[in-house]
Amino acid sequence: MEPNLSAKEVIMQIQELENRGNSLSKKQVKQTYPELMRSALYYYPSWLHALDVSSIS
Numbered sequence: 001m002e003p004n005l006s007a008k009e010v011i012m013q014i015q016e017l018e019n020r021g022n023s024l025s026k027k028q029v030k031q032t033y034p035e036l037m038r039s040a041l042y043y044y045p046s047w048l049h050a051l052d053v054s055s056i057s
Helices: 007-020 026-032 034-043 047-053
Strands: none
Touching: 007 034, 007 047, 026 034, 034 047
16 A cells, blocks of 8 residues: 655654654654655554654654
């Protein structure tokens, strides 16, 4: 299944959520932003890896 977001968009959305003070827990993001989670896991081996790449962890 192809992701709806590019790798760059994934990182930008993670950074935007962090800036807004939203929870970045895997469970919360999966429930609230399923497309973001699917796309992140398409490009990165784990949610933590996506957070590391976006310099948030």
